[in-house]
Amino acid sequence: MGELLKNAIDWAFQPTLYFAGTVGALFAVLFWRKLFSKTVVITVFFAVGTVFMLWAPSDPDFKKIITKPDNIPIVILIASVVFFTWLALRQAVDNDRAIAKGEPTLEAGLGKKKVFTWPDLVYVEFICLILFTAFLIVWSLKVQAPIEEPAATARTPNPSKAPWYFLGLQEMLVYFDPWIAGVVLPGFIIVGLMAIPYLDTNPKGNGYYTFNERPFAFSFFTAGFLLFWVSFVILGTFLRGPNWSFFGPFEYWDLHKLEPLVNVDLSTYFWNMLGQPKPLDPLVREAPGIVALLGFFLVLPPLLGKTVLKGMVKSMGVVRFNVFMHLMLWFALLPIKMILRWTINLKYIVGIPEWFFNV
Amino acid sequence: MQKLFQAIRQSQIWRSIFRHGYPDTPRNRTLAVLSNTFLHLHPVKVRRSGIRLSYTWCMGGLTFFLFLIETITGLLLMFYYHPTADKAYEDIWALREHVPLGIMREMHRWAAHLMVITVWLHMYRVFLTGSYKPPREFNWNVGVILLVLTLLLSFTGYLLPWDQLAVWAITVGSNMARATPFLGHEGPGASLLSFGGLNLVHAGDDARFGLLAGRFVGEGALLRFYVLHCVGLPLAAAFLMAIHFWRVRKDGGISGPL
Ligand code: HEM
Numbered sequence: 001m002g003e004l005l006k007n008a009i010d011w012a013f014q015p016t017l018y019f020a021g022t023v024g025a026l027f028a029v030l031f032w033r034k035l036f037s038k039t040v041v042i043t044v045f046f047a048v049g050t051v052f053m054l055w056a057p058s059d060p061d062f063k064k065i066i067t068k069p070d071n072i073p074i075v076i077l078i079a080s081v082v083f084f085t086w087l088a089l090r091q092a093v094d095n096d097r098a099i100a101k102g103e104p105t106l107e108a109g110l111g112k113k114k115v116f117t118w119p120d121l122v123y124v125e126f127i128c129l130i131l132f133t134a135f136l137i138v139w140s141l142k143v144q145a146p147i148e149e150p151a152a153t154a155r156t157p158n159p160s161k162a163p164w165y166f167l168g169l170q171e172m173l174v175y176f177d178p179w180i181a182g183v184v185l186p187g188f189i190i191v192g193l194m195a196i197p198y199l200d201t202n203p204k205g206n207g208y209y210t211f212n213e214r215p216f217a218f219s220f221f222t223a224g225f226l227l228f229w230v231s232f233v234i235l236g237t238f239l240r241g242p243n244w245s246f247f248g249p250f251e252y253w254d255l256h257k258l259e260p261l262v263n264v265d266l267s268t269y270f271w272n273m274l275g276q277p278k279p280l281d282p283l284v285r286e287a288p289g290i291v292a293l294l295g296f297f298l299v300l301p302p303l304l305g306k307t308v309l310k311g312m313v314k315s316m317g318v319v320r321f322n323v324f325m326h327l328m329l330w331f332a333l334l335p336i337k338m339i340l341r342w343t344i345n346l347k348y349i350v351g352i353p354e355w356f357f358n359v
Numbered sequence: 360m361q362k363l364f365q366a367i368r369q370s371q372i373w374r375s376i377f378r379h380g381y382p383d384t385p386r387n388r389t390l391a392v393l394s395n396t397f398l399h400l401h402p403v404k405v406r407r408s409g410i411r412l413s414y415t416w417c418m419g420g421l422t423f424f425l426f427l428i429e430t431i432t433g434l435l436l437m438f439y440y441h442p443t444a445d446k447a448y449e450d451i452w453a454l455r456e457h458v459p460l461g462i463m464r465e466m467h468r469w470a471a472h473l474m475v476i477t478v479w480l481h482m483y484r485v486f487l488t489g490s491y492k493p494p495r496e497f498n499w500n501v502g503v504i505l506l507v508l509t510l511l512l513s514f515t516g517y518l519l520p521w522d523q524l525a526v527w528a529i530t531v532g533s534n535m536a537r538a539t540p541f542l543g544h545e546g547p548g549a550s551l552l553s554f555g556g557l558n559l560v561h562a563g564d565d566a567r568f569g570l571l572a573g574r575f576v577g578e579g580a581l582l583r584f585y586v587l588h589c590v591g592l593p594l595a596a597a598f599l600m601a602i603h604f605w606r607v608r609k610d611g612g613i614s615g616p617l
Contacts, residue, residue, distance in 0.1 A: 179540055
């Protein structure tokens with residue numbers, strides 16, 4: 001029974017299913033938000049989570065990864081992200097209900113009323129501070145900070161992992177070369193975050209929780225943060241072992257587990273289809289991928305702006321629209337590449353290793 | 360007892376520090392906030408809706424608090440640590456072996472992890488309450504830089520124990536810089552920057568070299584990360600936090616319905 005369950009969990013956590021599962025779960029939670037913001041939901045989640053955390057460490061392989069001192073924060077991360085998403089959704093649902101009835105939101109109901117900082121704010125801060133300090137001290141007494149063998153540049157540990165908060169980027173290395181996963185995409189994440197206040201022209205939803213008044217912004221940000229950042233960190237921490245191969249949570253980290261690498265470039269597919277040898281000039285050889293990318297980045301935005309998203313261009317203005325579209329397309333490249341990898345084993349859309357230019 | 364407290368409160372020393380009576384009247388409550396260096400970061404009065412725990416999650420405050428813990432514990436750790444390749448590891452080991460009940464390193468490490476989590480959650484709540492919208496656009500941007508600084512602080516600190524975990528995590532992380540377009544020797548475009556057949560960008564002068572002060576994670580990188588971790592980045596973060604808090608007030612306090 002236990003083994004069966006473990007095997008089922010290992011199977012369900014393989015990257016494709018894991019990703020599809022998280023996407024589906026977030027979609028369901030946002031779509032049925034009235035249901036999912038009920039108190040029983042979060043109670044059941046934490047009850048099941050607690051039972052799982054009591055049972056699962058009886059498995060030696062699970063215990064090994066979960067009790068690594070530096071992995072404890074990830075468990076805290078999972079619990080807090082779920083809880084706070086629930087809390088935000090709950091308040092958004094309540095407020096949306098009030099707005100629909102023409103009543104003031106919770107925040108507006110408390111209104112312009114002002115209270116003294118001392119004591120009303122100071123004591124909340126103080127309690128937070130005391131509880132947090134106590135928590136930290138207990139944690140520090142219980143768990144020793146790790147120290148491994150002294151640095152040896154000749155001996156590479158397997159797996160070599162970046163610090164946990166960068167594991168999302170390391171996971172992207174599966175799908176992209178370092179210049180995209182490690183430089184361009186993080187750069188665009190920072191630029192994109194900074195651009196948010198200037199791109200979001202919706203005046204509503206400023207200073208209170210709401211979903212209905214800003215459905216796109218709410219869904220997009222939760223998706224970006226939860227699916228492509230937090231869940232990648234979790235994947236990178238718990239489910240990636242030696243050689244960055246996938247391992248289920250109950251699987252032994254076998255150094256010799258090999259995943260067959262059969263990935264193929266787009267150009268290979270293309271010239272094979274034409275039944276011709278690959279041309280020598282890289283630009284000609286990679287022409288199909290180059291055309292696809294140019295179309296994606298240069299033709300798609302104006303095309304969408306003239307047709308489906310006409311209204312958006314009008315309300316945002318041309319400059320905002322174009323900046324927005326380009327950021328979106330860069331982010332879209334990640335799931336596109338992931339799906340192409342899983343379905344047709346695509347390695348590179350454009351692969352010019354001669355110039356380190358692989359997309 | 361009562362008398363003793365009374366006497367203390369009326370002594371010249373006490374009154375030189377606290378220039379107001381017990382904060383139970385509006386006047387004294389105002390003075391308590393205004394005349395205290397730390398509390399005066401706050402306005403005297405705040406919006407009721409903005410200080411609910413379920414609204415802010417206290418995440419900005421906790422991030423700041425964790426930053427203070429890091430400063431204090433970090434300072435203590437600096438007394439015992441030499442940023443050199445032959446001393447660093449031994450010093451960390453000695454902290455564990457020779458200090459009974461020593462938890463400074465633990466506090467420093469766990470608080471650092473937590474700070475990364477709280478800063479993410481803070482950003483999450485600021486987004487979900489739409490608090491980046493006018494007039495708070497600029498403060499959101501200050502926040503994004505603070506987020507990057509928090510991650511860099513953690514990243515530079517990760518190297519300092521100088522064990523296998525540290526060195527290889529930084530190696531993996533900094534390998535990315537090798538692939539920076541034009542600036543890394545394995546980045547697209549770098550080969551275009553050549554002069555008479557000589558590459559201008561190579562392993563000995565590219566972005567990664569600048570980060571690590573060498574071709575691999577060695578003593579130069581340790582010193583560079585140490586200085587950034589203990590001086591450069593904390594100063595930058597403290598500076599930006601001052602701006603951040605000031606702007607929270609100048610933008611009308613914690614956000615609420617207009
Ligand atoms: C070291 C990191 C940071 C510290 C110490 C910090 C601290 C704070 C504090 C104490 C507040 C008061 C309200 C609250 O607690 O929620 C605040 C508000 C704010 N923070 Fe941060 N913050 C940091 C990072 C960030 C980041 C990463 C962002 C966004 C990307 C951000 C954006 C904002 C904005 C827009 C406000 C105003 C919110 C409102 O008025 O409701 N901050 N910050």
